[in-house]
Amino acid sequence: MAEVAVRTAVEQDAAEIARIxxxxxxxxxxEQLPDGALDGVEAEAATARWSEAVGQPPTAAHRVLVAYERVGDGDPTTVGFAAAAPADPADVEVPHGSALHDPATTVAIPALVVEPRWGRRGHGSRLLAAVVDLARADGAEHAVTWVLSGDTASQSFYASAGWQPDGTVRELSANGDLIREVRLHADLG
Incomplete structure (x- = not known):
């Protein structure tokens, strides 16, 4: 029987988070990112960024969690991770200068990733639930995330947890090409 759980990441998790x-x-x-968009991303640099995010977060509300699975008496295997942070005003903007939610009471989830070979075992749901529980404990009332517009798997995952798109799209540059992301949000009440 497998043991599955989510815990707060420690600096020793940084290399595995970056690899995943x-x-x-x-x-x-x-198929969704422009050719070569990830070519310049080095594992060592990603590991250093995750080490800093885990070991020296800017605030107590900046968190990184890891999901793991242990089979039998073996060592636990890290299978996914999630990052959460207080929402930036840009995360909650809507056209014409108003806001979807108050950034002071909104958590942003910039990353929630489960390695594909460990998918469909509930790890993503456990990570999302843990992030939401911690955000609620911090006083958050809303949550937002951005997902690639063509990432129907992630959009379906969030929708199954009650998240909704709000119609906001942003474009980011990747190697000179534009990629589109859609914003999803949820009330945490």
Whole structure:
């Protein structure tokens, strides 16, 4: 029988978080990202960024969590991760200068990644539930995330947890090409 759980990341998790992120992006987003968009991303640099995010977060509300699975008496295997932070005003903007939610009471989830070979075992749901529980404890009333517009798997995952698109789209530059992301949000009440 397998043991599955979510815990707060520690600095020793940084290399595995970076590996999961880069490998998953290369597999899951190969057709959605422009050619070469990930070519310049080095594992060492990604590991350093995750080490800093875990070991020296800007605030107590900046969190990184990891999901793991242990089979039998073996060592636990890190299978996914999530990051959460207080929402930036840009995360909640809507056209014409108003806001979807108050950034002071909104958590942003910039990353929630489960390595594809560990998918469909509930790890993503456990990560999302843990992030939401911590955000509620911090006083958050709303949550937002951005998902690639062509990432129907992630959009379906969030929709199954009650998240909704609000019609806001942003474009980001990747190697000179534009990629589109849609914003999803949820009330945490």
């Amino acid at each position: 992120q880069l490998e998953t992006w290369r597999i899951a987003y190969a």
